[in-house]
Amino acid sequence: xxxxxxxxxxxxxxxxxxxxxxxxxxxxxxxxxxxxxxxxxxxxxxxxxxxxxxxxxxxxxxxxxxxxxxxxxxxxxxxxxxxxxxxxxxxxxxxxxxxxxxxxxxxxxxxxxxxxxxxxxxxxxxxxxxxxxxxxxxxxxxxxxxxxxxxxxxxxxxxxxxxxxxxxxxxxxxxxxxxxxxxxxxxxxxxxxxxxxxxxxxxxxxxxxxxxxxxxxxxxxxxxxxxxxxxxxxxxxxxxxxxxxxxxxxxxxxxxxxxxxxxxxxxxxxxxxxxxxxxxxxxxxxxxxxxxxxxxxxxxxxxxxxxxxxxxxxxxxxxxxxxxxxxxxxxxxxxxxxxxxxxxxxxxxxxxxxxxxxxxxxxxxxxxxxxxxxxxxxxxxxxxxxxxxxxxxxxxxxxxxxxxxxxxxxxxxxxxxxxxxxxxxxxxxxxxxxxxxxxxxxxxxxxxxxxxxx
Ligand SMILES: Cc1ncc(COP(=O)(O)O)c(C=O)c1O
Numbered sequence: 088x089x090x091x092x093x094x095x096x097x098x099x100x101x102x103x104x105x106x107x108x109x110x111x112x113x114x115x116x117x118x119x120x121x122x123x124x125x126x127x128x129x130x131x132x133x134x135x136x137x138x139x140x141x142x143x144x145x146x147x148x149x150x151x152x153x154x155x156x157x158x159x160x161x162x163x164x165x166x167x168x169x170x171x172x173x174x175x176x177x178x179x180x181x182x183x184x185x186x187x188x189x190x191x192x193x194x195x196x197x198x199x200x201x202x203x204x205x206x207x208x209x210x211x212x213x214x215x216x217x218x219x220x221x222x223x224x225x226x227x228x229x230x231x232x233x234x235x236x237x238x239x240x241x242x243x244x245x246x247x248x249x250x251x252x253x254x255x256x257x258x259x260x261x262x263x264x265x266x267x268x269x270x271x272x273x274x275x276x277x278x279x280x281x282x283x284x285x286x287x288x289x290x291x292x293x294x295x296x297x298x299x300x301x302x303x304x305x306x307x308x309x310x311x312x313x314x315x316x317x318x319x320x321x322x323x324x325x326x327x328x329x330x331x332x333x334x335x336x337x338x339x340x341x342x343x344x345x346x347x348x349x350x351x352x353x354x355x356x357x358x359x360x361x362x363x364x365x366x367x368x369x370x371x372x373x374x375x376x377x378x379x380x381x382x383x384x385x386x387x388x389x390x391x392x393x394x395x396x397x398x399x400x401x402x403x404x405x406x407x408x409x410x411x412x413x414x415x416x417x418x419x420x421x422x423x424x425x426x427x428x429x430x431x432x433x434x435x436x437x438x439x440x441x442x443x444x445x446x447x448x449x450x451x452x453x454x455x456x457x458x459x460x461x462x463x464x465x466x467x468x469x470x471x472x473x474x475x476x477x478x479x480x481x482x483x484x485x486x487x488x489x490x491x492x493x494x495x496x497x498x499x500x501x502x503x504x505x506x507x508x509x510x511x512x513x514x515x516x517x518x519x520x521x522x523x524x525x526x527x528x529x530x531x532x533x534x535x536x537x538x539x540x541x
Pocket of ligand 1: 378
């Protein structure tokens with residue numbers, strides 16, 4: 088934790104931000120006019136701006152600061168690593184001790200046969216790696232035509248070109264030219280709009296029927312893998328029906344198609360167990376992760392593959408031509424080891440389950456009857472309030488009303504940073520959050536919705 092805060096000049100920083108910073112996933116016209124909200128320090132679930140205003144970090148940065156802010160253990164681990172050796176690549180058969188220790192520790196943490204790890208600098212690179220390994224696995228077995236990737240609408244897998252091709256949210260594609268061919272998007276397991284009039288079993292049957300039809304149409308001998316987030320995140324927080332992943336896995340295995348779990352958000356505790364595929368009780372062939380592996384203190388991601396895939400990859404006497412300069416960066420791996428100590432010792436997955444339930448039921452009690460609240464759903468500490476114009480027709484709110492912008496301002500004025508847009512407010516606080524802090528988030532969100540929508 089920072090005990091003395093530099094006296095930042097907010098006006099000066101805002102001006103420099105306006106003049107020089109090109110923000111990501113932000114309305115650049117607004118940033119250019121008003122400048123960014125400048126956050127100077129954090130502790131626990133709280134952040135402070137340069138004017139000293141305190142906020143609950145209700146989105147844990149970007150669903151990633153699982154251990155909360157200001158944990159000096161990570162800084163110490165990184166400083167020690169810099170003193171020992173700051174950089175060793177994993178190219179050319181090299182590796183630093185903590186890179187190897189992290190791979191071995193992940194081998195113990197992942198259930199099933201996911202035992203072999205390639206590291207990256209973040210989620211998109213992890214998805215690129217997972218997709219390429221899936222294709223390469225088939226190529227090495229003489230099945231070089233198995234290249235297509237099945238994904239879902241509403242999926243978010245990142246913004247690098249391969250990850251973007253798997254992403255099923257139209258707004259991320261607009262204006263960026265043609266995407267990669269060979270990606271096929273299936274219906275999301277989003278019961279609120281896709282399961283009208285169906286029981287849960289009928290809904291899952293319908294999704295599996297679509298999967299079977301797609302495989303029959305495209306040909307299993309052209310499909311490398313299906314990728315999915317255990318709980319879809321950025322597309323709208325979609326916890327699937329309980330039997331969904333098991334049924335998907337059964338179908339894919341029957342057709343010799345690999346299953347990739349995108350654990351970038353769900354991994355390391357967010358859904359109430361260590362991994363999303365543990366929460367939903369299935370066993371992917373490949374798992375991609377990032378975010379929570381270091382709680383965002385320093386960039387790191389990675390991909391774990393099963394023993395079966397490792398056996399194929401490591402069989403030929405040839406070079407695996409994939410990797411990034413920072414794959415297995417020792418400083419990031421040192422931070423990850425200290426972070427995993429905290430996640431395990433403080434039982435953060437369990438807390439995510441308990442506090443996630445409190446957040447979900449608290450929001451449902453406070454807002455369930457509101458005229459614009461269509462659905463409140465979540466799993467662990469991933470929760471969303473979906474807003475609509477009319478709860479009966481489920482018509483979306485008119486974008487011209489700018490409800491998202493107004494909710495962003497109304498939540499921030501109440502000391503809450505969450506992800507607000509015209510479709511609702513999503514929450515993903517640090518996994519260390521307490522019951523009182525959850526209640527404060529519920530109060531702030533309810534107050535903001537009343538202010539903006541009555
Ligand atoms: C499920 C999922 N996969 C992949 C990514 C991409 O990660 P990054 O932004 O680190 O590239 C994200 C980012 O939010 C994500 O939520």
